[in-house]
Amino acid sequence: MALACFKLPEFLVERDYDKCINCRVCERQCGWEVHSYDEEVDKMFADTEKCVGCQRCAVMCPTGALVISPHPGRYREHGNWTQEHLRDAIRQSETGGVVLAGSGNDKDYPVYWDKLLLNASQVTNPSIDPLREPMELRTYLGAKPESIEVRDGKLVSQLPPQVQVETPILFSALSYGAISFQAQEALARAAAELGILYNTGEGGLHHDLYRYRGNTIVQVASGRFGVDPDYLNAARIVEIKIGQGAKPGIGGHLPGEKVVGEVSVTRMIPAGTDAISPAPQHDIYSIEDLSMLIYALKEATNYQKPVSVKIAAVHNVAAIATGMVRAGADIIALDGFRGGTGAAPKIIRDNVGIPIEFALAAVDTRLRQEGIRNRASIIAGGGFRNSADVIKAIALGADAVYIGTAALVAMGCTLCQKCYTGICNWGITTQNPYLAKRLNPEIATERLVNLVTGWSHEIKEMLGGLGVNSIESLRGNRLHLRGIGLTHGELETLGVRMVGQ
Ligand code: SF4
Numbered sequence: 001m002a003l004a005c006f007k008l009p010e011f012l013v014e015r016d017y018d019k020c021i022n023c024r025v026c027e028r029q030c031g032w033e034v035h036s037y038d039e040e041v042d043k044m045f046a047d048t049e050k051c052v053g054c055q056r057c058a059v060m061c062p063t064g065a066l067v068i069s070p071h072p073g074r075y076r077e078h079g080n081w082t083q084e085h086l087r088d089a090i091r092q093s094e095t096g097g098v099v100l101a102g103s104g105n106d107k108d109y110p111v112y113w114d115k116l117l118l119n120a121s122q123v124t125n126p127s128i129d130p131l132r133e134p135m136e137l138r139t140y141l142g143a144k145p146e147s148i149e150v151r152d153g154k155l156v157s158q159l160p161p162q163v164q165v166e167t168p169i170l171f172s173a174l175s176y177g178a179i180s181f182q183a184q185e186a187l188a189r190a191a192a193e194l195g196i197l198y199n200t201g202e203g204g205l206h207h208d209l210y211r212y213r214g215n216t217i218v219q220v221a222s223g224r225f226g227v228d229p230d231y232l233n234a235a236r237i238v239e240i241k242i243g244q245g246a247k248p249g250i251g252g253h254l255p256g257e258k259v260v261g262e263v264s265v266t267r268m269i270p271a272g273t274d275a276i277s278p279a280p281q282h283d284i285y286s287i288e289d290l291s292m293l294i295y296a297l298k299e300a301t302n303y304q305k306p307v308s309v310k311i312a313a314v315h316n317v318a319a320i321a322t323g324m325v326r327a328g329a330d331i332i333a334l335d336g337f338r339g340g341t342g343a344a345p346k347i348i349r350d351n352v353g354i355p356i357e358f359a360l361a362a363v364d365t366r367l368r369q370e371g372i373r374n375r376a377s378i379i380a381g382g383g384f385r386n387s388a389d390v391i392k393a394i395a396l397g398a399d400a401v402y403i404g405t406a407a408l409v410a411m412g413c414t415l416c417q418k419c420y421t422g423i424c425n426w427g428i429t430t431q432n433p434y435l436a437k438r439l440n441p442e443i444a445t446e447r448l449v450n451l452v453t454g455w456s457h458e459i460k461e462m463l464g465g466l467g468v469n470s471i472e473s474l475r476g477n478r479l480h481l482r483g484i485g486l487t488h489g490e491l492e493t494l495g496v497r498m499v500g501q
């Protein structure tokens with residue numbers, strides 16, 4: 001029996017009929033079929049209930065006739081039962097399903113980046129002018145040797161493989177299938193222009209993107225989609241994905257409807273089949289197992305590529321990370337609970353995992369205490385919003401950061417969180433050819449390059465203010481940070497002093 005729908009609309013679509021010229025742009029732009037034209041009365045109408053608040057129509061309307069805002073109609077809420085709790089319970093009582101959501105944890109947990117303040121040089125330690133003096137953002141990822149031996153002026157030590165990036169900002173794992181080809185191509189092209197890296201995620205490497213091999217991180221996840229020797233050898237870095245910040249402890253699922261055409265070819269699975277990544281890697285149940293996979297991948301790539309291991313930031317992350325380094329990982333990728341995703345059970349996205357700030361500080365501290373910090377680089381991910389977050393992460397101990405949501409925003413994403421539906425009006429998280437074509441890879445590339453370039457300029461300005469002329473000199477130097485509004489316990493875990501001290 002079909003159940004009556006008790007859901008209030010989330011957004012209000014208001015049209016100024018004095019401005020509207022019935023051009024029907026909004027009707028064509030909305031993948032959710034909110035707008036329609038009634039010939040009889042020669043007027044546009046909106047089905048408010050279908051609106052997801054992506055703002056595509058409002059941005060594209062040539063006369064500025066549309067305003068999309070949160071719907072004023074509200075359930076009666078109180079301190080315990082918020083609008084969101086009510087909406088989710090009503091939705092589930094109608095469907096019996098799991099509530100899914102895209103993008104990252106949007107709960108009001110403290111953002112610790114906003115509670116950390118940077119230092120600036122004054123009288124005794126002068127600042128550096130980045131416009132007139134060299135300022136180095138170049139970063140080397142991979143294990144560093146304990147010592148090096150030079151004989152007759154020549155380096156004779158065997159160095160582990162290193163990957164050079166021009167700025168410590170990388171594009172995080174966004175798989176083809178979850179995002180459109182156009183979006184992944186833009187990430188690859190932008191990475192090549194910037195001298196940084198993008199990450200295939202677990203969707204395999206499309207044959208047209210092999211030309212960006214010098215800027216590619218390939219993932220080996222539990223589903224092993226698209227993994228073969230060519231794939232591994234096309235990478236600068238091979239990354240084993242154990243976990244993801246947006247959904248720690250659970251696997252991934254790309255529905256069969258999205259496994260079409262080139263997505264199925266690239267993933268090496270039949271079209272129309274669900275691409276299921278099991279929660280665990282079925283050959284990893286111990287650090288020894290992880291070590292075997294790390295060395296199998298090193299063997300397959302002739303020991304020429306650093307192997308990274310990506311985990312979600314969880315409670316005992318420091319102990320796990322030391323095990324990973326001892327197992328042979330050259331890079332540890334830590335993903336905090338604000339990290340984005342195409343689709344996750346909302347209840348897990350919002351309640352499992354820990355903030356990247358604590359995970360990063362705990363891992364860096366532990367590796368230093370154990371004397372093995374040089375054996376692996378740390379890449380931190382999970383909700384970086386601007387250059388200040390990045391530079392604070394470096395001061396807390398990261399070698400580089402992964403940005404995902406910020407990259408999507410650069411390409412046009414407005415955080416409507418409907419990626420899991422496959423209807424992305426901005427052409428980013430969709431396989432619908434009509435929608436995907438909206439994303440022009442050339443324009444998206446330029447926007448991505450601009451974002452990372454702007455952040456890099458700002459990082460140089462901040463470094464200059466700190467009196468530091470190289471990003472590598474800042475790494476793990478927490479004396480440049482002070483905490484504000486934090487408890488003693490929080491300050492202790494972050495390894496940061498209070499403001500005024
Ligand atoms: S895009 Fe703007 S002007 Fe065109 S039909 Fe829609 S509301 Fe009217």
Ligand code: SF4
Nearest residue numbers: 413414416417419424
């Ligand atoms: S990628 Fe598209 S569907 Fe996902 S949050 Fe952004 S605009 Fe919405």
